[in-house]
Amino acid sequence: MSAVFTPIGEQVKQDLQDTGPPLQDRSFRWVLFGALSVGIITLAALLIFVFLEGYPRLTPTLWQNMPSIRFPEKAGAQSAIMGSIWVIVTTAVICLPVGIMAAIYLEEYADPTKRFNKLIEINIQNLAAVPSIVYGILGLGVIARALALGQTVITAALTLSLLVLPVVIISSREAIRAVPQSIRAGSLALGATQWQTISRQVMPAAVPGIATGAILALSRAIGEAAPLLLLGAVTFITFNPDGLMSSYTVMPIQIYNWISQSREEFQVLAAALCIILLGILLVMNAFAIYLRNRFQRRW
C-alpha cells in the first residue's frame, strides 16, 4: 500500500520542476569562461606566432654560430646559449643551498613570535615582489662596482641568486611544512638530535617538493633579462664564457638585442631564439610537474 501525500497544489509542482538555471546564471558562466579564455587564447596566439615567425631560422646555425650584426643569415646565438648555461648553473650553485638552509631555519628553528623572525618573514615576502630591475641596480651598485666584480658571469649569477632567493625560500618552506609533525616527534622520541631529525627524516621527505620549487625558481632566472641589462650582458659578445670572471651574454638579452635591430631578418632570428628559450623552459616545467606528481606523498 503506498502512502498518500497531502496535496500540494500545481504551483509547488511547477516550482520544483527543473527548468535549468535562469538566464542570468547561465550567462554568468559564459562570462567566466570568456575571461578564462583571454589568457589561454593569448598564450596560444603567442606560442603560434613565435613558432611561425621563428621556424625558418630554427637551423643548426642558430646554435653553432656566434652573433653577427652584419650577416643575419649567418648569425647564431651560441655565445648566448652558453652564457645562459654558465649563469644559470652558477646561480643554482649559489641560491639553492642558501635558500634551502634559510627555509630550514624558518620552518624548523625559528620561533615565529620573535621580532627578528617576523622581520625576516615580511622581508622575504616583500623581496619576492621587488621589481627585477631594482635587483639590477643592486647588482650594478654593490656587486659590479662596490665589490668590483665587474660585468661578469659571477655578478650576473649573484644578482639572479638574490632575485630568485625568495622564490626558493618560499617553495622550500612549503615543502618542509608538508612533512607531518609526527615524523619529527617519532625521530626525537628515539633520542635523535634536532639536526639528525632534520637531515635524516625531514629533508629526505621534502626533497621532491623542494626540487620542484627549485626548478621553477631557476626557470624564472633563465628567462630574466631586465637586471642583466644593467650588468653588461648587452655588450656585443662573440665568444663563449670561459670562467666566472668572463664577459657574457644570455638568451633573453640576445633576443632583446635582435628585436632592437631594424632589419626584418633579425626579428626572425629573435623569434627562433625565443623558440629555443621556450623549449628549455617547457622541459624544465615538465620535469617539475613530473617530480611533483611522481613523488608527491599523501600523508
Added chain:
Amino acid sequence: MSTNSSTVAGGTEFSLQRSSPRYGERAIKVLLVACAALSVATTIGIIWALFVPAFQFFQTVPITDFLFGTQWSPLFADPEFGVLPLVSGTLVITGIACLVALPVGLLTAMYLSEYAADKTRRVLKPILEILAGIPTVIFGFFALEFVTQVLLQNIWPNTEVFNALSAGLVMGVMIIPTIASLSEDAMSAVPRGLREGAYALGSSKRQVTLKVVVPAALSGIVAAFVLGVSRAIGETMIVAVAAGLQPNLSLNVFEGMQTMTSFIAAAGSGDQPTGSIGYQTIFAVGALLFVMTLLMNLFSIRMVRKYREVYE
C-alpha cells in the same frame, strides 16, 4: 659524582648530561640563521645601493624639480630632471594592464574556485603557470611584432610602432596569473559553511559566488590586485621593447611612452661613469620605483594576513 649522575636499580651508573658537546649541531644553526639573515642583508643592500647615489643626485637636483617637473631629458647637454613624464607613462601603461587583468583575473579565479571541476582545474592551473613563466622579453616581442603590427596598426592605422596600448594589453595578460592565483587562494580559504548556509537559503551558484564568496575573500582579492599592479609597475622588458624610449607626458595610448623601468634599462645599459649625474639618475628613478612598489607590497602582505587570520 655530580648531582645528575645516579645509579640505576641494576647498579650501572648513568648520566643525563650531554654525552658530547654537539658543536656541529650549534654550528649548523648559526649557518642556517646566517642564510635567513641574508634576505635582510639583501634589503639593506638594495636600500644602500639606491639611496646613497640618489641622495647625491638630490644635492644637485632639487627634489621638487624631480618630482613635479614635466620635462625629462637627463642625458642631454641641457638636462631636465622632471620625472612626471616617466611616472605618467608608467601609470598609463599600468592602467591599461589593470583594465585587462583585474576583471579577467578575478573572473578566472571565480571560475577556478567555484565552478571548475577538479579535472578541469588540474588542466587549467598548469596553463596559467606556463603563462606566468613566459619570459617577459618574449611578451615584449609578441607585443611589438604581433599586437602592434598585426592587430593595432590594422585597426587604427595611425598607431605608432612603439605605443602604450600594446605594451599595456600584453602586460595585462602577463599579470593575469598573479591576480587569478592569489584571488583563488583567498576564495578557497572561505569556509564551506558560509557557502552551504547560502545554498540552504536557495541561492544559485552565481549568487553564492558574487554575494558570499567574493565579499568574504575581499581582503585577499584586494591584496592580489595590489600585488598585480605592483608587478606591472615594475615590469621592464615589455615596455622597453614595445612602448619605446621617448618620455611623453600624454594620455594618447597610441603613442610611445617611456616608463621608469625602461628609462633605468636604457640608461643602465649604456656605460655611465660612476658618480656622473647620468649614473645617479638611474638610482633616483630606481629609488622612486622601489618606494612605490614597496608601499604596495607591504599593503598587500597586510591584506593577505588579514584574511588568513580570519579563516585559518
Added chain:
Amino acid sequence: MTTNEDATVGAQFGRAAASEKVDEAVMELRNVHVFYGDYEAVREVNMPIASREITAFIGPSGCGKTTLLRSFNRMNDLIPGARVAGEVLYHGVDIYSSDVDPIEVRRRIGMVFQKPNPFPKSIYDNIAYGPRVLGEKKANLDEIVERSLVRAALWEEVKDKLDTSGMALSGGQQQRLCIARCIAVNPDVILMDEPCASLDPIATAKIEDLMHELAAEYTIVIVTHNMQQAARVSDRTAFFTADVDAKGVRHGRLVEFGPTQDIFMSPKDSRTEGYISGRFG
C-alpha cells in the same frame, strides 16, 4: 561480594594483583604542574612509576593524561609555551633540571604515539634509524633489527620484506613497527599514548599481548581511553579528571592512584567509582 560476581569481574584483569605500595620506582612525579603559556593544563600530580610494571592513565577527554605523559620524556619541550613545574624524577634525577639534556632523556625514555608514525623508509631503516643516530656500528644493525622485530612480534610477518616501505604495512603492523623501533634503542621506560586508538580489536589484542611480554623487561606507562584495556593490561592505574575552577577553566588532576584491581573493584573516591561504572566520562 558474592563469588559469582568476583569471577566475572576478576576475569577482566590481565595481570596478577600488584602490591599496595610501590617497592621499586623508576620514575616519580613530585608536585608536577604542566602549563601551556598561562593555562595550567595539569595540576599538582604526585605519583611513582613502578619498575617493570605497566601503569595505565585513564580518565575523561581533556583531563591532561597525554599532556602529563609527554612531560615524562620532555616531548612537551617541542610545543611552544609548554612548561613543567615541580620535579619529574628519573632514578632520582630531575629530568627538567638545567644540566639535563632532553636528548639523553629521550634515549632512555621512549615513546609510542597514538597514530602509528612509521618513517617513510623501509622497515629495516625504520628500526635501524634509532641505533644509527646513537652511533651504533653498521655490523650490529642486522642483529638489532631482527631482535627488535622478534620482540615486537612482527618478525614472522615482515622478515621477507624488510626493504619495503614501513608505510605499506597495516595499521596494527605499523604500530608494532613503531614499538620495535622504540625497543631497538633499548630504552628503560616506554611511554605509550593511546597506542590502540586507531586500531581494530584484533590488532589491539596483539598489541596488548605484546605489552604483557614487554613488561618483563621494560617499564611501561600507557594512556588509554578504554577502561577495559586498562584493566586488561595494567598493574597500576591512575585515574585523572578535569576540575573546573571558579573562573570556569578546566585543570587536569590526579584523583586516585593504586593497584589496578583496587581502582576497579574498590575505588576510594566517588568520582573514580562513577567513571568506572560508566556514570560519567
